[in-house]
Amino acid sequence: MLDIEEVLIDKIKNDVLDQPGRKLSSSDSLIRSGLIDSFHLVDLALMIEEVFHVKLEDWELNADYFDTIEDLAVLIKTRSN
Amino acid sequence: MFLLDIVILLAAFFIIGLIRNPKLRTALITVASVLFVFYLQPLVPIRNFDYWFPFLTLSFTLLTWAFCARDPDLPIQANRDELALILFPMLIVALSRHTPFNTLFTASRPPALWLSLPAIAFLFILLTGSVQLLKKNLTVLYSVLITLLISLLVIIKMPCLALKASEFLRSISGQQIDSALASDIRWLGYSYIAFRLLSVVIDRKKGRKLFVSPGQFVSYVCFPPALAAGPIDRLDRFAKSLAGNFLASIPYDDAFQRLAIGAFKKFILADGLAFIALSQQNHAQFQSSCWTWSALIAYSLQIYFDFSGYTDIAIGLGLLVGIRLPENFNHPYLKPDIARFWNNWHMTLTQWIRSYVFNPLTRKLRSNKQRPLPQWLIVLLAQFVTMGLIGAWHGVTFNFLIWGAWHAFGLFIHQLYNDRMKDRLLALQQRPQIYQLYLLLSWLLTFLFVALGWVWFVLAEPGDAMAFYRMLLMGRIP
Numbered sequence: 001m002l003d004i005e006e007v008l009i010d011k012i013k014n015d016v017l018d019q020p021g022r023k024l025s026s027s028d029s030l031i032r033s034g035l036i037d038s039f040h041l042v043d044l045a046l047m048i049e050e051v052f053h054v055k056l057e058d059w060e061l062n063a064d065y066f067d068t069i070e071d072l073a074v075l076i077k078t079r080s081n
Numbered sequence: 082m083f084l085l086d087i088v089i090l091l092a093a094f095f096i097i098g099l100i101r102n103p104k105l106r107t108a109l110i111t112v113a114s115v116l117f118v119f120y121l122q123p124l125v126p127i128r129n130f131d132y133w134f135p136f137l138t139l140s141f142t143l144l145t146w147a148f149c150a151r152d153p154d155l156p157i158q159a160n161r162d163e164l165a166l167i168l169f170p171m172l173i174v175a176l177s178r179h180t181p182f183n184t185l186f187t188a189s190r191p192p193a194l195w196l197s198l199p200a201i202a203f204l205f206i207l208l209t210g211s212v213q214l215l216k217k218n219l220t221v222l223y224s225v226l227i228t229l230l231i232s233l234l235v236i237i238k239m240p241c242l243a244l245k246a247s248e249f250l251r252s253i254s255g256q257q258i259d260s261a262l263a264s265d266i267r268w269l270g271y272s273y274i275a276f277r278l279l280s281v282v283i284d285r286k287k288g289r290k291l292f293v294s295p296g297q298f299v300s301y302v303c304f305p306p307a308l309a310a311g312p313i314d315r316l317d318r319f320a321k322s323l324a325g326n327f328l329a330s331i332p333y334d335d336a337f338q339r340l341a342i343g344a345f346k347k348f349i350l351a352d353g354l355a356f357i358a359l360s361q362q363n364h365a366q367f368q369s370s371c372w373t374w375s376a377l378i379a380y381s382l383q384i385y386f387d388f389s390g391y392t393d394i395a396i397g398l399g400l401l402v403g404i405r406l407p408e409n410f411n412h413p414y415l416k417p418d419i420a421r422f423w424n425n426w427h428m429t430l431t432q433w434i435r436s437y438v439f440n441p442l443t444r445k446l447r448s449n450k451q452r453p454l455p456q457w458l459i460v461l462l463a464q465f466v467t468m469g470l471i472g473a474w475h476g477v478t479f480n481f482l483i484w485g486a487w488h489a490f491g492l493f494i495h496q497l498y499n500d501r502m503k504d505r506l507l508a509l510q511q512r513p514q515i516y517q518l519y520l521l522l523s524w525l526l527t528f529l530f531v532a533l534g535w536v537w538f539v540l541a542e543p544g545d546a547m548a549f550y551r552m553l554l555m556g557r558i559p
Contacts, residue, residue: 019503034421038435039460039496042443058440059284059315062432 004052004073011051012036012069016043026070031063048072054079082309084348086121087394090305091340093117094401098331107323108166110304110402111296115139115170116186117305122269124188126262127247128254131188132174132197134268138303139171140204141230145278146298147211148222149285150316157209163296164208171201223286230275230282237266239477270308272474276433277302281316283437291316297323304406306398310391312409312429322404336400343393351387358383359539364549370556377553380539381532385414388427414531417523419491420499422531430471439467460496464489475538480546484537491530 005026014020016036030036036044038061045056054076066072082090093113100106118135125131143164151160174186175197183190191197236242243263250265251258284291293301293316301319358380367373389410399406413426423431446459454462465486472485499506509516533550540546 017503018500019507021504022507034418034424037420037496037499038424038439039443039463042440042447045440046444046447057289058444059280059436061435061440064318 004076005069007051008069008072011047012044015047016040024069026073027068029063029067030069030072031067048076052076052080082121082391082394084344087344087398089120090117090398091401094306094398098401098403106402107296107300108163110300110323110404111163111166112170114300114303114305115167116174118269118303118308119174119186121305121308122188123267125267126260126265127250128256129189129192129196130250130254132191134271135187136171136197136200138268138271138274139167139299141278142274142299142302143167143204143208143295144211145226145281145302146293146295147208148219148226149281150291150293150298151211151295152292157211160295163294164205166296167299168201168205172198175201220286223282226282227279227286230279234272234275234474235477237268237271238473238475270303270310273307273309273311273313274302276313276430277316280313280433280437291320293320293323304399304404306395307406310388310395311427312392312395312407313433314407314429318407319404331403332400336397339393339397339400343390343395343397346386346390346393348390351383351390354379354383354386359536359549361540364540364545367552370553373549373552373556377532377535380535381414381528384535384538385410414528415524417520417527418499419488419495419527419530422527423488423492430474434467434471438470439463442466456500457497461493464492464496468492478541479543480537480541483543483546484534487534487537491534 009024009026012030013022013024017040028035030044031041041061045061048054048056056075060066066075097106097109097113100109118138119132122131122135125134147157151157157164175191175194177183177186178191178194178197236246240263243266244261247261247263247265248258251261281291297320298316300323301314301316304314304319307314357376359376360380363376367376392409396406396408407429409428409430411425411428413422416422416425443459443463446454446462468485468489469482470485471488472481472483475481475484509519533553536546536549537543540549
């Protein structure tokens with residue numbers, strides 16, 4: 001699970017947010033805090049599909065389904081299995 | 082909904098909430114959903130349409146269930162009892178025509194039995210016949226349902242089409258068409274009902290399976306507290322509550338607190354502010370820039386208290402039967418930018434539009450690796466399409482489309498600014514005092530932008546809106 005979280009942190013900082021210098025932890029709120037806006041949320045879904053081969057549906061891209069990197073890692077782990 | 086309707090709903094839901102048996106409580110919620118669809122429908126000037134609009138609501142709901150939310154492996158007879166719970170109250174409403182209580186359920190006397198009874202029988206035959214259709218390829222049927230639901234929404238929301246529809250319905254009802262008005266097509270809650278049904282059909286078309294019973298489905302689409310003004314819940318979330326997972330005990334404190342807050346917002350604050358708020362009737366009467374600004378700020382607060390008050394009432398009523406409806410507002414006027422405003426204003430509508438329009442569209446535009454579009458163009462297209470649709474949902478008229486475009490432009494500029502300034506903003510967060518000042522200015526700018534946008538929302542004629550803007554900036558022009 002930690003591997004998934006590390007990859008997610010790296011990809012979100014570098015590819016989605018394009019802010020390599022930003023501090024980001026697994027428990028930080030991504031959506032409710034406004035850190036990832038609705039436009040970059042789609043980029044996040046595309047990145048997860050490409051890297052982890054896990055599909056995030058359009059209706060799942062909101063804080064009811066995940067809000068932190070920990071939530072995302074659990075979602076990815078569950079679907080990979 | 083009027084205050085009396087809310088009191089009647091409160092009494093009915095309070096009694097239903099006292100039932101501890103989940104199955105019995107679910108059944109009563111289903112019956113209440115059917116009866117209140119008729120009861121809450123306002124009087125329609127077209128003969129018998131305060132019966133036929135609710136009838137059509139329930140017919141579309143049941144047919145959508147039959148084609149999209151029914152377990153195809155179960156024969157329709159397996160849901161016989163629940164279908165009876167829906168069709169029997171419909172029959173009672175129709176038969177009430179010949180009782181002393183012939184306006185108990187409907188705003189006017191229900192239609193003649195030779196019309197209403199065959200209609201119910203026809204609906205039953207369609208439901209039974211749907212089993213055969215389910216064995217075939219349903220993609221075309223789903224597309225037809227989607228087109229039908231959207232077409233009806235467009236007819237209701239577009240005044241020229243609504244007028245034609247009124248003329249047509251008046252002609253088949255044997256009424257004079259000269260007195261037809263676009264406002265005759267008062268179909269209670271159709272905007273919300275259509276979006277709930279559309280989400281189910283679109284999900285099913287994409288292959289998502291979610292099977293619920295007809296009673297659960299009717300309760301989801303026609304849940305009385307959320308019928309007239311939302312929120313637009315998701316079927317999977319709502320169905321969990323109804324499948325016996327009610328809140329462990331009824332949170333009466335929460336429920337009555339939400340009801341009291343909602344009633345205070347709606348009937349005291351919003352209705353009080355209405356005396357000085359900008360409206361279609363008073364927009365030309367303001368004599369000074371000061372009063373013009375006051376009217377605009379009053380309207381901004383009025384629409385918030387009105388709408389969020391209704392949501393509080395809906396959530397409070399839901400809690401009385403153990404169902405927690407989703408929140409629709411989260412202090413939107415306190416947010417420091419327009420993107421966060423829209424994440425917290427009419428949240429269930431914006432979430433719906435994001436799920437079914439913005440996300441698929443952005444995904445499609447972003448996935449084109451062969452000829453990638455520049456990011457700014459993708460943002461521009463996605464925002465204008467999305468906000469244009471939110472504008473059109475309120476009414477397919479020029480002023481609502483401009484209002485949508487106003488917010489699309491704001492969101493577009495905000496996205497560009499945020500992408501360009503994100504490193505500087507991150508650095509600014511290290512200096513808390515300056516960052517707080519920045520947030521304060523950002524909030525003020527956002528509130529002004531939203532408030533100025535309401536002018537397009539309130540005033541139907543763009544010329545009136547422009548004149549009002551001149552008044553705001555320069556005072557009365559001689």
